[in-house]
Amino acid sequence: MPEITEDKLDLIIGVDIGGTNTAIGFVDNDNNILFESSFSTEPEKGAADFFNRLAIIINKELKKFENKYTLSGIGLAAPGVNYRSGTIESSVNLKWGYVNIIDLTKSHFDVPVVLLNDADAAALGEYYKGVAQGMKNFIVLTLGTGLGSGIFVEGHLLRGENGLAGELGHIIIEPEGRQCSCGRKGCLETYVSAGGIKRSVFHFLSVSNIESKLRNISYNELTSKKVYELALEHDKVALEVFYYTGKILGEALANIVTVFNPEAIILFGGLADADDLILTPTNFYFEKNLMSTNKGKVKILKSVLQNGRAAVLGACGFVIETIENNIINV
Amino acid sequence: MPEITEDKLDLIIGVDIGGTNTAIGFVDNDNNILFESSFSTEPEKGAADFFNRLAIIINKELKKFENKYTLSGIGLAAPGVNYRSGTIESSVNLKWGYVNIIDLTKSHFDVPVVLLNDADAAALGEYYKGVAQGMKNFIVLTLGTGLGSGIFVEGHLLRGENGLAGELGHIIIEPEGRQCSCGRKGCLETYVSAGGIKRSVFHFLSVSNIESKLRNISYNELTSKKVYELALEHDKVALEVFYYTGKILGEALANIVTVFNPEAIILFGGLADADDLILTPTNFYFEKNLMSTNKGKVKILKSVLQNGRAAVLGACGFVIETIENNIINV
Numbered sequence: 001m002p003e004i005t006e007d008k009l010d011l012i013i014g015v016d017i018g019g020t021n022t023a024i025g026f027v028d029n030d031n032n033i034l035f036e037s038s039f040s041t042e043p044e045k046g047a048a049d050f051f052n053r054l055a056i057i058i059n060k061e062l063k064k065f066e067n068k069y070t071l072s073g074i075g076l077a078a079p080g081v082n083y084r085s086g087t088i089e090s091s092v093n094l095k096w097g098y099v100n101i102i103d104l105t106k107s108h109f110d111v112p113v114v115l116l117n118d119a120d121a122a123a124l125g126e127y128y129k130g131v132a133q134g135m136k137n138f139i140v141l142t143l144g145t146g147l148g149s150g151i152f153v154e155g156h157l158l159r160g161e162n163g164l165a166g167e168l169g170h171i172i173i174e175p176e177g178r179q180c181s182c183g184r185k186g187c188l189e190t191y192v193s194a195g196g197i198k199r200s201v202f203h204f205l206s207v208s209n210i211e212s213k214l215r216n217i218s219y220n221e222l223t224s225k226k227v228y229e230l231a232l233e234h235d236k237v238a239l240e241v242f243y244y245t246g247k248i249l250g251e252a253l254a255n256i257v258t259v260f261n262p263e264a265i266i267l268f269g270g271l272a273d274a275d276d277l278i279l280t281p282t283n284f285y286f287e288k289n290l291m292s293t294n295k296g297k298v299k300i301l302k303s304v305l306q307n308g309r310a311a312v313l314g315a316c317g318f319v320i321e322t323i324e325n326n327i328i329n330v
Numbered sequence: 331m332p333e334i335t336e337d338k339l340d341l342i343i344g345v346d347i348g349g350t351n352t353a354i355g356f357v358d359n360d361n362n363i364l365f366e367s368s369f370s371t372e373p374e375k376g377a378a379d380f381f382n383r384l385a386i387i388i389n390k391e392l393k394k395f396e397n398k399y400t401l402s403g404i405g406l407a408a409p410g411v412n413y414r415s416g417t418i419e420s421s422v423n424l425k426w427g428y429v430n431i432i433d434l435t436k437s438h439f440d441v442p443v444v445l446l447n448d449a450d451a452a453a454l455g456e457y458y459k460g461v462a463q464g465m466k467n468f469i470v471l472t473l474g475t476g477l478g479s480g481i482f483v484e485g486h487l488l489r490g491e492n493g494l495a496g497e498l499g500h501i502i503i504e505p506e507g508r509q510c511s512c513g514r515k516g517c518l519e520t521y522v523s524a525g526g527i528k529r530s531v532f533h534f535l536s537v538s539n540i541e542s543k544l545r546n547i548s549y550n551e552l553t554s555k556k557v558y559e560l561a562l563e564h565d566k567v568a569l570e571v572f573y574y575t576g577k578i579l580g581e582a583l584a585n586i587v588t589v590f591n592p593e594a595i596i597l598f599g600g601l602a603d604a605d606d607l608i609l610t611p612t613n614f615y616f617e618k619n620l621m622s623t624n625k626g627k628v629k630i631l632k633s634v635l636q637n638g639r640a641a642v643l644g645a646c647g648f649v650i651e652t653i654e655n656n657i658i659n660v
Contacts, residue, residue: 137491153483160591161467164623171585172619182621255501259589261490289502291512293494 011069013058014315016118016308017041017050017078017101019094019145024057025312026065031128031320034069035061038308047096047104055108073112073323074105075315077121079148084163086115114322116315118142120157120166122303123150124314126266130305137262140303140310141168143271146181147189147196151260169193173252192249194224194270200241201227212237228274242277249278250285257298258291268303268310275302341399343388344645346448346638347371347380347408347431349424349475354387355642356395361458361650364399365391368638377426377434385438403442403653404435405645407451409478414493416445444652446645448472450487450496452633453480454644456596460635467592470633470640471498473601476511477519477526481590499523503582522579524554524600530571531557542567558604572607579608580615587628588621598633598640605632 009028016023018041026035039057041050062071078101080088086102088094105113116124123140126132132140136155142148147169151158158165169189170182177186178199190196201214201222213230214222214237231238253265271278283300290298303310339358346353348371356365369387371380392401408431410418416432418424435443446454453470456462462470466485472478477499481488488495499519500512507516508529520526531544531552543560544552544567561568583595601608613630620628633640 137495153488154486156484158483158590161593162591162623162627164621165467165589165591167588167621170588170621172581172588175581175619184619184621251502251505258497258500258502259495260488261492261495263491289505289514291494291497291500291514293492297492 008070009068010072011062011065012072012316012319013074014121014312014319015054015074015076016121016311016315017076017094018118018308019043019079021308022050022054023308023312024054024061025309025316026061027313027316028069029320031313031317033309033313034065036309036312037061041094043094043096047094047099047101051101051104051108054105058109071109071111073114073319074109075121075317075319076101076105076113076115077118077311077315078115079118079146081115081117081120082163084159112319112323114315114319116318117148117150117166118311119148120150121311121314121318122148122268123152123157123266124317125305125310125312126303127152127314128317129313130303130310131266131301132264135263137260138264138266139168139256139260139262140266140268143193143267143269145194147193152262153260168252168256171252173248188248188252192245192252192271197224197227197241197245197271198222200244201237204237204240204244208237208240210236210240214238224270228277231274231277239277242274243281245271246278246281247285250282250287251289253282253286253300254289257286257294261294262298264299264301266301266303268305272302338400339398340402341392341395342402342646342649343404344451344642344649345384345404345406346451346641346645347406347424348448348638349373349409351638352380352384353638353642354384354391355639355646356391357643357646358399359650361643361647363639363643364395366639366642367391371424373424373426377424377429377431381431381434381438384435388439401439401441403444403649404439405451405647405649406431406435406443406445407448407641407645408445409448409476411445411447411450412493414489442649442653444645444649446648447478447480447496448641449478450480451641451644451648452478452598453482453487453596454647455635455640455642456633457482457644458647459643460633460640461596461631462594465593467590468594468596469498469586469590469592470596470598471602473523473597473599475524477523482592483590498582498586501582503578518578518582522575522582522601527554527557527571527575527601528552530574531567534567534570534574538567538570540566540570544568554600558607561604561607569607572604573611575601576608576611577615580612580617581619583612583616583630584619587616587624591624592628594629594631596631596633598635602632 014025022041023038102113119142132138140150149168151166170187172186174186178190180187180190227238344355352371353368432443449472462468470480479498481496500517502516504516508520510517510520
């Protein structure tokens with residue numbers, strides 16, 4: 001009965017592959033969520049194993065939708081992606097090398113597959129369904145394990161000549177500063193990220209004599225969440241660390257505005273959820289360091305999309321747009 | 331005999347208004363130069379006086395072309411321009427305040443007038459007639475009295491939400507660093523510019539005991555040209571200053587590539603003409619500080635257009651494009 005197939009609605013899948021967790025979302029043609037889930041990425045098992053597990057989860061869920069929907073495309077969001085080559089180029093979190101994850105996905109699903117950088121996907125998610133709706137020039141920073149960024153210029157993602165633009169986490173803010181996973185020193189992400197928070201704790205423990213519960217925790221035991229909890233308990237070192245991190249972020253954002261003159265900067269991820277602890281110094285040093293012509297004109301906003309959802313919605317939206325506009329050969 | 335008028339060819343005028351000199355160029359519809367000249371800007375006499383003098387010079391020359399050509403548009407390039415408002419917003423060199431120079435020009439010439447930032451005009455000049463022909467993603471830095479920049483993203487000038495994007499000279503590279511004319515401290519242009527060279531001389535004279543002819547010259551007497559001449563004579567302080575300046579420029583360009591991933595960076599203006607004195611350290615610290623994925627992929631080029639010509643050709647090209655595409659209401 002092929003007629004029935006033709007009556008089915010489109011279903012698009014977005015997958016946000018993180019170093020720890022992977023989020024999956026099914027949406028309809030209007031990017032409304034039909035189903036959401038997540039599972040452990042376990043990148044150490046390798047890319048092939050990951051995509052086998054992903055396919056099993058998707059196929060199991062798809063069965064529940066197959067009466068009404070037909071799968072029409074998959075969008076993959078991952079760190080370190082080069083969208084021009086379809087590969088993950090430099091992800092330190094996944095350590096899969098130069099894997100063509102589009103081909104791996106297509107070996108399981110015979111549908112168009114698109115690949116995006118995870119921060120670009122998050123920016124698209126904000127653009128389609130979040131606080132950036134209607135904006136043409138804005139920047140999204142994802143403050144998680146690292147610092148990712150997606151940059152919108154005149155309504156389009158900034159890609160650069162080789163698909164490598166927009167690596168704001170790897171601007172060097174301190175020559176000869178902290179060693180970065182990228183092989184260089186002093187990158188913004190070594191200060192402003194969950195890992196940066198940990199490193200700043202040990203910096204302040206080394207240079208001050210302030211009493212702190214943090215003096216009882218080893219580097220490997222410490223998490224940025226713990227620093228946050230101690231800051232809420234008014235631990236002086238923890239408070240100092242958040243202030244220091246917010247100051248560096250505010251200064252960096254002011255420079256970013258000098259370069260891009262966006263309408264807004266949107267923050268999300270674990271660090272942004274520390275709210276006033278980090279956003280108060282961020283806003284203060286942001287406004288202080290803006291050129292006079294930009295002062296008071298650029299908003300710093302927090303994402304209102306649930307954790308992980310922005311990248312999934314962005315990946316799905318990119319699939320829908322790609323299919324509709326027949327932009328690239330997927 | 332109106333028929334004769336209709337047979338006339340288009341003539342477009344480009345005007346690059348600098349703090350010291352103003353360059354004028356007449357071009358035909360294909361942006362070929364018909365006439366070039368320059369005169370002292372003398373901004374202290376005010377904007378109205380400047381445009382009166384400009385009109386006299388243009389009208390005198392136009393007479394020589396009026397048999398064959400008819401004036402069809404004027405492009406103005408100036409520092410501190412906001413192209414959205416048609417005003418000069420923040421030019422410290424001109425000190426004209428918020429003058430609407432489009433209206434001032436139109437009071438003399440009843441033709442379409444467009445206004446561009448001078449560094450944007452230089453970028454367009456390189457795109458139409460210089461080393462950036464055929465490129466879609468590139469950045470032009472003008473290294474003169476200050477440091478200007480024009481940024482091309484996907485074949486278009488980066489403007490930003492309020493027309494204020496691309497102020498690379500005002501990225502803060504040293505919090506609490508040198509006082510900048512913009513009112514803040516530590517901007518790139520306070521180090522990498524003719525003025526920056528002078529300031530660096532006095533920094534090295536203060537921190538070292540190295541003998542140098544520069545110790546006989548007062549701050550107000552010193553020019554960057556003199557520092558250049560002494561460097562050619564192997565004056566150690568002068569050489570140190572160029573190396574220091576090139577290092578800072580190279581580090582800044584590496585960060586700019588991390589953000590934009592352009593095909594090339596094009597340098598021009600007085601400082602770029604210091605050639606190897608500055609470009610050797612610039613290239614060294616540029617490559618050293620690039621992310622591994624960008625290493626060896628981005629060219630640093632020198633403009634091949636004569637001094638001042640890039641901005642004039644860019645302004646003319648922008649007029650031609652604007653008229654052809656009917657882009658904006660001029």
